[in-house]
Amino acid sequence: MGSIGEVDEQLLTIRKQTMYWNWKIGGVMLGLSFFLAVALIKPIGVSTQFVIAGGIMATAVNPSLVQKDEKAKSGYSSSNAYLNKSGGKYAKAVANPLNYSFVFVLSMFLGGLIGRIFTKNKQNKPVVRQMPVVHSRRFGNNAMLRYTLSFIGGVIVLWGARLAGGCTSGHMMSGIMQTSVSGYLFAVATFLVAIPTALLFYKSREADNE
Amino acid sequence: MNDILLAVFLGTLFGFVLQRIGAADPDKIISMLCLKDLHLMKTILAGIGVASILLFAGMTTGLLDSGHLSVKSMYWGVVIGGILLGIGWGVSGFCPGTGVVAAGSGRIDALVFLFGGLVGAGLYTVMYGFLKSTFLMESLFGGKTTLVQTGEYQALLTSVPGWAVAIIIGVALIGIAGILPNTTGRKDIPRVVLPERERS
Numbered sequence: 001m002g003s004i005g006e007v008d009e010q011l012l013t014i015r016k017q018t019m020y021w022n023w024k025i026g027g028v029m030l031g032l033s034f035f036l037a038v039a040l041i042k043p044i045g046v047s048t049q050f051v052i053a054g055g056i057m058a059t060a061v062n063p064s065l066v067q068k069d070e071k072a073k074s075g076y077s078s079s080n081a082y083l084n085k086s087g088g089k090y091a092k093a094v095a096n097p098l099n100y101s102f103v104f105v106l107s108m109f110l111g112g113l114i115g116r117i118f119t120k121n122k123q124n125k126p127v128v129r130q131m132p133v134v135h136s137r138r139f140g141n142n143a144m145l146r147y148t149l150s151f152i153g154g155v156i157v158l159w160g161a162r163l164a165g166g167c168t169s170g171h172m173m174s175g176i177m178q179t180s181v182s183g184y185l186f187a188v189a190t191f192l193v194a195i196p197t198a199l200l201f202y203k204s205r206e207a208d209n210e
Numbered sequence: 211m212n213d214i215l216l217a218v219f220l221g222t223l224f225g226f227v228l229q230r231i232g233a234a235d236p237d238k239i240i241s242m243l244c245l246k247d248l249h250l251m252k253t254i255l256a257g258i259g260v261a262s263i264l265l266f267a268g269m270t271t272g273l274l275d276s277g278h279l280s281v282k283s284m285y286w287g288v289v290i291g292g293i294l295l296g297i298g299w300g301v302s303g304f305c306p307g308t309g310v311v312a313a314g315s316g317r318i319d320a321l322v323f324l325f326g327g328l329v330g331a332g333l334y335t336v337m338y339g340f341l342k343s344t345f346l347m348e349s350l351f352g353g354k355t356t357l358v359q360t361g362e363y364q365a366l367l368t369s370v371p372g373w374a375v376a377i378i379i380g381v382a383l384i385g386i387a388g389i390l391p392n393t394t395g396r397k398d399i400p401r402v403v404l405p406e407r408e409r410s
Binding site for chain 1: 213214216217218219220221222223224225226227228229230231232234235236237238240241243244245249252253254255256257258259260261262263264265268274278279280281282283284285287288289290291292293294295296297298299300301302303304305306307308309310311312313314315316317318319320322323324325326327328329330331332333334335336338339341342346351354355356357358360363366372375376379384387392
């Protein structure tokens with residue numbers, strides 16, 4: 001039991017259910033976002049842009065990492081095998097950050113900020129709470145531990161997403177909506193492991209204490 | 211330029227929607243993965259269902275160009291990568307997209323997650339030269355394969371009209387979303403009498 005009281009915890013759980021859209025509105029809006037993206041441009045994907053962002057940073061240190069190359073399909077090549085993959089597709093994006101996929105992901109920050117303004121509880125007050133309740137309950141209000149878990153999580157999630165060739169957006173949502181075999185199998189593998197992991201780390205122990 | 215404006219519009223919309231359904235809130239993600247608060251699961255299932263129905267309805271009526279589809283390959287790395295992503299997702303409560311949105315909404319832990327993500331993606335970029343020749347990249351189920359026919363990719367089910375099966379799956383996903391309860395495991399929640407205004 002962390003320092004957060006039982007009443008606080010339950011009130012927060014209930015607030016969290018009322019401060020977000022219900023599943024019907026949320027489902028329609030989420031479905032429309034994914035559909036509109038495919039209808040207008042292409043399926044949504046996010047994790048590739050972490051490679052592009054990293055590549056942009058790397059070229060600041062080593063400008064020769066990505067070069068113009070008329071022989072490459074994309075017009076760019078790289079000494080790195082990954083950036084050079086598929087005719088230098090990623091190398092081109094690193095050299096030209098103002099491209100659709102990268103700007104799309106950058107714009108998601110703005111969407112999150114606007115969403116935050118609308119996140120209010122029933123008393124119409126914005127809910128400001130940096131420390132997740134699930135974390136406080138198991139580990140107390142230790143911010144360094146939360147940041148450590150977030151950082152390690154980030155490393156594993158993006159390494160895994162790049163190995164899989166996509167993440168929750170690209171494989172699970174965009175994939176399953178197209179009935180792609182890789183989307184179904186990715187979703188099964190992810191949930192089969194994410195559920196026991198979350199239970200191991202965060203399952204409340206009140207049931208044991210009773 | 212037109213593409214860039216669309217990227218700003220669609221990216222902002224997507225980020226806003228992810229935030230408003232609670233997907234950028236690690237409490238919602240972790241409570242879902244602990245099978246306690248299924249509200250987000252319902253939203254995701256319904257979202258995939260709605261998107262799929264609109265997509266296949268659009269393609270069948272010819273309003274949507276099937277060239278816009280982009281099916282990802284199936285290989286061993288998809289499963290192993292999915293397992294790793296599942297571990298990191300369960301530990302942190304963020305995935306790549308929701309991490310970006312949560313950082314935009316002002317979460318410091320999400321910003322730390324993104325730094326971790328840059329490190330993870332960077333490590334993969336450096337290691338790819340070695341990984342690409344391993345079994346991880348071996349194609350499965352013929353690579354870019356779909357369950358039903360979409361026009362461009364090879365399909366597992368060829369004798370049935372693809373749009374009909376896809377729409378049935380979409381309706382089924384929305385149906386499952388409707389059946390699932392919002393919360394489970396009541397005994398996990400401490401028994402406390404709530405003030406009237408907090409009940410819903």
